[in-house]
Amino acid sequence: EAEVAQSPRYKITEKSQAVAFWCDPISGHAxxxxxxxxxxxxxxxxxxxxxxxxxxxxxxxxxxFSAERLKGVDSTLKIQPAELGDSAMYLCASSPFGTGELFFGEGSRLTVL
Amino acid sequence: AQRVTQPEKLLSVFKGAPVELKCNYSYSGSPELFWYVQYSRQRLQLLLRHISRESIKGFTADLNKGETSFHLKKPFAQEEDSAMYYCALSGRGGATNKLIFGTGTLLAVQP
Incomplete structure (x- = not known):
């Protein structure tokens, strides 16, 4: 069964550093x-x-924060510079156009020290 | 403004007891309501949506526009129902299908 892929699963960084998360949605989800x-x-x-x-x-x-989805498929979320308050789980989801049913990835857990 | 309120952070019941997870919403238009569930060590997933009017894993939810509520109910709780439950709202007819989540209720079913 197709799933939303995210990476990395865990990221520990120091404040003021840059961090990026990647997401690959389910094929065909606009x-x-x-x-x-x-x-x-x-x-x-x-x-x-x-x-x-x-x-x-x-x-x-x-x-x-910045986000892009250049070719309309996978996406990147970037934080620069990271702050302590950015510590959280970052979830990516995709859905077919016109539905409210979202399919979630496992998430990327960010810890900012 | 769109808002979803789940007043209970934790609901603890015994196996076989009825369950009701409360959800109230604020929305000026015609909303679409959902319940999402996250079991331990699993990803967040859709449990049910009000327009389908179906029962999933014994759970049902009725949209009450007068009380702006969408409570989730199950007559007899099972241990495997223990999970985090999120109520969510989306505006109908818009292009964005922006989904707003409540803060969630942790359901703990005791043996």
């Missing part, structure tokens, strides 16, 4: 999401792509 989940909270949407276009990045801290 919509890709990046969520951030802080411990004890629900997932919070950071950015949503429709194919290669950003359709919602209203909650993305654009001074330090």
């Amino acid at each position: 919509t890709l999401y990046w969520y951030r989940q802080i411990l004890g909270q629900g997932p919070e949407l950071l950015v949503q792509f429709q194919d290669e276009s950003v359709v919602d990045d209203s909650q993305l801290p654009k001074d330090r």
Whole structure:
């Protein structure tokens, strides 16, 4: 069964360093999401792509976060510089266009020291 | 503003007891509601959506627009139901299908 792939699973970095996460959605899924989940909270949407276009990045801290999906397939989320408050699980999800059913990856857990 | 509220962080019940996980929402339009579940060491996955009106693993949820609620219910809890449950809301008809999650409720079913 096809699944959303994410890497790395775990990342430990020092504050002010750069960090990047990669996501490969399920083949054929036009919509890709990046969520951030802080411990004890629900997932919070950071950015949503429709194919290669950003359709919602209203909650993305654009001074330090960037996201791209150049060919409308896989995606990268970057943080530069990382801050202590960025420690969280970063979840990628994909869905067929027009549905609210999201398929999640296992997530990338970031710890900023 | 869109908002999903799950008032209980933890719900502990005994096996065989009824379960009700509460979810209230705030949305000005016509929402689509979902329940997602995360079992231990597994990825977050869809449990059910209100438009399908089906029972999954014995769970049901009815959308009550008057009370703006979408509570998840199961008549007899099983130990394997222990998991984190998230209620989520999406606006219907929009192009983005932005999904807003609640803070989640941890269901612990005791033997």
